[in-house]
Amino acid sequence: QVQLVQSGAEVKKPGASVKVSCKASGYTFTTYDINWVRQATGQGLEWMGWMNPKTGNTGYAQKFQGRVTITRNTSIGTAYMELTSLRSEDTAVYYCAREGSGLFHVLDVWGQGTTVTVSS
């Protein structure tokens, strides 16, 4: 079945970087864009950015510009989100999600989430 499987939980110190992976299966990885969304504990959803896996083109929310990089490895159908210069406010669950076909950028398949904890 179509699914996105993310890497496991991470604990990082302030100032460090984290790289979360998102492995696609059950569909052709290069056909659908991947988005990244995060959610701090007890808070709402925050959109971070997107990537076209075929071309590698990306777009990021201004809030994360300069700190986030989304990449992919098409040979293994995996997307990555790297966030640098971590601070305590980056403690959150990070989700990857597939954009379905069509014009409306619907996030129709989600990963299970990866908890990133930033603590000294």
Place this chain on the structure above:
Amino acid sequence: DIQMTQSPSSLSASVGDKVTITCRASQSISNYLNWYQQKPGKAPKVLIYAASYFQSGVPSRFSGSGSGTDFTLTISSLQPDDFATYYCQQTYSTPYTFGQGTKLEIK
């Protein structure tokens, strides 16, 4: 950035009730509006896309409407499985911002 404002932030209702959640955009977004349901500890799940179209497999008690700046999600007859948090998201322009969420609780 386009701001999305949902109301109410929380709502108590009973099984069988009809409930309506509203979402307002800070500028016109045509019908580039999607609704998601999220349960504790789980990833969100899309219910409605393009303001009023059902995602495959979503029960018909869910419906969406609106265009421009004002949108609604209606659940015609609440079922126990519907108690969750609901988010709207605009996909008219990046960043694809979400509303702050509406937590639907059992009365």
